[in-house]
Amino acid sequence: MQFTIEVGRYNSDGNYAPNAVPGxxxxxxxxxxxxxxxxxxxxxxxxxxxxxxxxxxIREYQDPSLAVRCxxxxxxxxxCAMWINGHAHLACKxxxxxxxxxxxxxxxxxPSMPVIRDLVCDMQPFWDKHLAVKPWLxxxxxxxxxDQEYRVPNASMEExxxxxxxxxxxxxxxxxxxxxxxxxxxxxxALAQAYRYAGDPRDAQTKERLGEYSKPGGVWDCxxxxxxxxxxxxxxxxxxxxxxxxxxxxxxxxxxxxxxxHADAFASSVKHSGRLNELTLMPKSTGFFNIVGxxxxxxxxxxxxxxxxxxxxxxxxxxxxxxxxxxxxxxGGRFK
Amino acid sequence: xxxxxxVLVLGAGLAGMRAALEAARNGADVAIVTKVHPIRSHSSAxxxxxxAALGEGDSWExxxxxxxKGSDYLADQDAxxxxxxxxxxxxxxxxxMGVIFYRAPDGxxxxxxxxxxxxxxxxxxxxITGQALLVTLYDQILKAGVKVYEEWFATKLLMENGxxxxxxxxxxLTGELHLLRSKAVVVAxxxxxxxxxxxxxxxxxxxxxxxxxxxxxxxxxxxxMVQYHPTTLAGSGFLMTEAARGEGAYLxxxxxxxxxxxxxxxxxxxxxxxxxxxxxxxEIAEGRGINGNVLLDLxxxxxxxxxxxxxxxxxxxxxxxxIDMIKEPVPVRPGMHYQMGGIKTxxxxxxxxxxxxxxxxxxxxxxxxxNRLGANSLLDTIVFGRRSGHxxxxxxxxxxxxxxxxxxxxxxxxxxxxxxxxxxxxxxxAGLRLELATMMDEKVGLYRSDEGLHEALDQLxxxxxxxxxxAVGDKSRVFNxxxxxxxxxxxxxxCGETIIRDALIRKESRGAHTHVDYPxxxxxxxxxxxxxxxxGEEEPEISHLxxxxxxxxxxVRTY
Ligand SMILES: Cc1cc2nc3c(=O)[nH]c(=O)nc-3n(C[C@H](O)[C@H](O)[C@H](O)COP(=O)(O)OP(=O)(O)OC[C@H]3O[C@@H](n4cnc5c(N)ncnc54)[C@H](O)[C@@H]3O)c2cc1C
Ligand code: SF4
Ligand code: SF4
Ligand code: FES
Numbered sequence: 001m002q003f004t005i006e007v008g009r010y011n012s013d014g015n016y017a018p019n020a021v022p023g024x025x026x027x028x029x030x031x032x033x034x035x036x037x038x039x040x041x042x043x044x045x046x047x048x049x050x051x052x053x054x055x056x057x058i059r060e061y062q063d064p065s066l067a068v069r070c071x072x073x074x075x076x077x078x079x080c081a082m083w084i085n086g087h088a089h090l091a092c093k094x095x096x097x098x099x100x101x102x103x104x105x106x107x108x109x110x111p112s113m114p115v116i117r118d119l120v121c122d123m124q125p126f127w128d129k130h131l132a133v134k135p136w137l138x139x140x141x142x143x144x145x146x147d148q149e150y151r152v153p154n155a156s157m158e159e160x161x162x163x164x165x166x167x168x169x170x171x172x173x174x175x176x177x178x179x180x181x182x183x184x185x186x187x188x189x190a191l192a193q194a195y196r197y198a199g200d201p202r203d204a205q206t207k208e209r210l211g212e213y214s215k216p217g218g219v220w221d222c223x224x225x226x227x228x229x230x231x232x233x234x235x236x237x238x239x240x241x242x243x244x245x246x247x248x249x250x251x252x253x254x255x256x257x258x259x260x261x262h263a264d265a266f267a268s269s270v271k272h273s274g275r276l277n278e279l280t281l282m283p284k285s286t287g288f289f290n291i292v293g294x295x296x297x298x299x300x301x302x303x304x305x306x307x308x309x310x311x312x313x314x315x316x317x318x319x320x321x322x323x324x325x326x327x328x329x330x331x332g333g334r335f336k
Numbered sequence: 337x338x339x340x341x342x343v344l345v346l347g348a349g350l351a352g353m354r355a356a357l358e359a360a361r362n363g364a365d366v367a368i369v370t371k372v373h374p375i376r377s378h379s380s381a382x383x384x385x386x387x388a389a390l391g392e393g394d395s396w397e398x399x400x401x402x403x404x405k406g407s408d409y410l411a412d413q414d415a416x417x418x419x420x421x422x423x424x425x426x427x428x429x430x431x432x433m434g435v436i437f438y439r440a441p442d443g444x445x446x447x448x449x450x451x452x453x454x455x456x457x458x459x460x461x462x463x464i465t466g467q468a469l470l471v472t473l474y475d476q477i478l479k480a481g482v483k484v485y486e487e488w489f490a491t492k493l494l495m496e497n498g499x500x501x502x503x504x505x506x507x508x509l510t511g512e513l514h515l516l517r518s519k520a521v522v523v524a525x526x527x528x529x530x531x532x533x534x535x536x537x538x539x540x541x542x543x544x545x546x547x548x549x550x551x552x553x554x555x556x557x558x559x560x561m562v563q564y565h566p567t568t569l570a571g572s573g574f575l576m577t578e579a580a581r582g583e584g585a586y587l588x589x590x591x592x593x594x595x596x597x598x599x600x601x602x603x604x605x606x607x608x609x610x611x612x613x614x615x616x617x618x619e620i621a622e623g624r625g626i627n628g629n630v631l632l633d634l635x636x637x638x639x640x641x642x643x644x645x646x647x648x649x650x651x652x653x654x655x656x657x658x659i660d661m662i663k664e665p666v667p668v669r670p671g672m673h674y675q676m677g678g679i680k681t682x683x684x685x686x687x688x689x690x691x692x693x694x695x696x697x698x699x700x701x702x703x704x705x706x707n708r709l710g711a712n713s714l715l716d717t718i719v720f721g722r723r724s725g726h727x728x729x730x731x732x733x734x735x736x737x738x739x740x741x742x743x744x745x746x747x748x749x750x751x752x753x754x755x756x757x758x759x760x761x762x763x764x765x766a767g768l769r770l771e772l773a774t775m776m777d778e779k780v781g782l783y784r785s786d787e788g789l790h791e792a793l794d795q796l797x798x799x800x801x802x803x804x805x806x807a808v809g810d811k812s813r814v815f816n817x818x819x820x821x822x823x824x825x826x827x828x829x830x831c832g833e834t835i836i837r838d839a840l841i842r843k844e845s846r847g848a849h850t851h852v853d854y855p856x857x858x859x860x861x862x863x864x865x866x867x868x869x870x871x872g873e874e875e876p877e878i879s880h881l882x883x884x885x886x887x888x889x890x891x892v893r894t895y
Binding site: 011012013015048059060061063064065067068069070071072073074075076077078079093116117118120123131135136137139143144146147148149150151152153154157158160161164165166167168197200202203 | 372373375376377378380381424425428429431432433434436437438439440441442443444445446461462464467468471472475476478479509538539540572574644648651652655656658764765766767808809810811812813814815816817818821
């Protein structure tokens, strides 16, 4: 079967084939990424071929100058994450047929990461984040003697397989909406690994870890966009791990941060009125006495007023709010 | 630019990183050079598990005997004893580092059965054992702050007065060539699967280390011993781990018969790999295959076992064949998987070349002899990785650093430039590699014959001649993979030649080496290792070493 592939090329040496046509600049927040040149190839492959098969065929028999990282070809080594039709996927796991739109498939290095050459991006931001969560066991004392393992239930190990299944491909980070606007956000993969260690019964530093992960750039900076869950090829579902960390952090007493206050304000508003009081949500999240933080939110508040998005000044409870209160009481927890 | 270290480790798979960690613990200034990010190393592909006699009722002697028998008595028994004795401690160390091994109901480490073993002694994490070990070890490397030259491609070892003192490497990101000097080098560059088509190995398994060490004067041992794995996925050739059979999967022929009962009545599907692969090939040759495959049937294991213990292969069969193994059997066939032979080392990883050490798949201690048991390779990487890290650090402590090497840097620069300047002749790197690999599979694969091997050697000479005309189809500086592919093809040619030559020398059938003209094992004449030493333009020098026997005399091998 014939497939048409449009490959986003980039070469800092400036060597491009004459038929590589410059594309449009990327939309914000990716507009800092250099414009790619798109080169179109046709390849003849079996119907069930994956995008990587096409890239390898191009590189081997049409254009040896095409740079692409790949090794295992079977979604194990994590080398080949890239944008395919505008979202991050593993090239070796993406069926060409499924990704053919209007007769072609467009692949390029994700513009959220610095580009090195063609489909090869600079993964350094990803590895820096990985390192930042201290991804190693800080072993609980006493460490068993050198001929004995920690005795733990299998369920506690199985629980972590989901995170250990991460192949560090970076697809989640490439499409993470929070990372796109805030390069300091630890990001989905690193936080999933953070949970992998915080949730390990053999780790002694769970509390300290939770404190670290609750700081700005940590678990509360995730905006629940769900991209990491959708894009992860290994079912790691980083958002779920982030939510677990949030719960653990709150339980461990790390409540003095914008994230927890936001969640608290959210819950208390719903509990007391059955709906969100958007007017008090922001100041409550930032902290009522955090004057500097309050002032920082002022410009967006003014913009909202201008755009006619100002929430009603008088916040009314919905009818039957008592039934909602009852739900909160039934569930229990810390929202009073 | 020139940099100096005490120990350089070439490779960041399990063997390389374990060596680096140990060298660092022994006070050496150590750096790792790797052509891919450590996490991408092929060790991550190991699915099934890692062996150790750790459980109650098991003993290192039993593990050692199984290994020796599995090797068809070609393994050196002193080395096997060391590996099996030290295995429990190494596994526990990884557990303490954080590997989430499967647990038995009492909370201790739990096992699964594997081929060729008299006891269930394979420790595992789902079917991602290699990945789980590799990630944990990488994080230890990060914690220890070991320097990693990531995406640096080693092109040549630096030799001074007969000793190895570093290497030259190409930094992919910039295209710059660097001289890295050291007092010792540990080669841990993994296998050579790309020499065969199809193969379970990743695209980067191109035998670089075998060739680099061979050209530096270290002999290669028992290169003929190339393992074919019994269950590789039809079409793509991806591995369906032996753990599937360990958990109880059947092998069926076109008549729905569990044919292994005719080849290995006791161990059935869990016979050693060479035995099982040959049984499958016989079934297929005698017309009881299905389009050149047999069937791996897991249906009776049920969704729970499949999804919890074998999720990765379940996903692979769905992704690449559209087959759900919960409902349908999966077509599989024998496929090239592992190189038992390699750079000859002693039990501390030392080669005969001063300053040069080797560990992992690229090395040959020899603990696998003629046939490696499943789940013994990961063990080999961590035991002998650790040992070579220790020994190289000790050696470095008594050695003075080299001050030379600039001339090598210059000659390498000229060599690479020569490749880049070569005019296009119609000969492509990919085309030549495929021809070579197909030829190896046909003539130097599961079955060999004198005639086929001679043809193979002639063809290889012809491939070498054609290799001189392969042009580099990319002239850019940054991330020039076309250039490294050409270098890798050069390494593969060296590997191919030594395999063919060794296969021609061994006039018997043992382990993975099945010679149709000499179908029997011949303990009288062939309880020896074969070593090939490079002599430049001339044919390699052939020498032999007796197999070390400590307590297990060769016996007839039945399963
Ligand atoms: C699909 C599959 C499944 C397997 N399952 C199992 C199993 O269940 N149990 C088991 O025991 N064994 C298993 N094996 C075998 C085992 O995984 C390998 O033999 C072992 O992981 C090899 O490890 P290594 O450290 O020697 O090399 P690798 O992990 O292959 O690492 C090689 C390293 O060398 C580097 N390198 C190579 N050449 C160069 C160069 N020129 N310059 C710079 N760096 C270079 C690479 O970048 C890489 O970091 C399996 C193998 C395969 C293919
Ligand atoms: S859900 Fe959170 S972590 Fe995941 S991609 Fe969205 S913002 Fe990033
Ligand atoms: S969490 Fe998933 S998407 Fe993110 S790096 Fe790991 S495997 Fe890739
Ligand atoms: S090539 Fe390994 S994940 Fe795609």
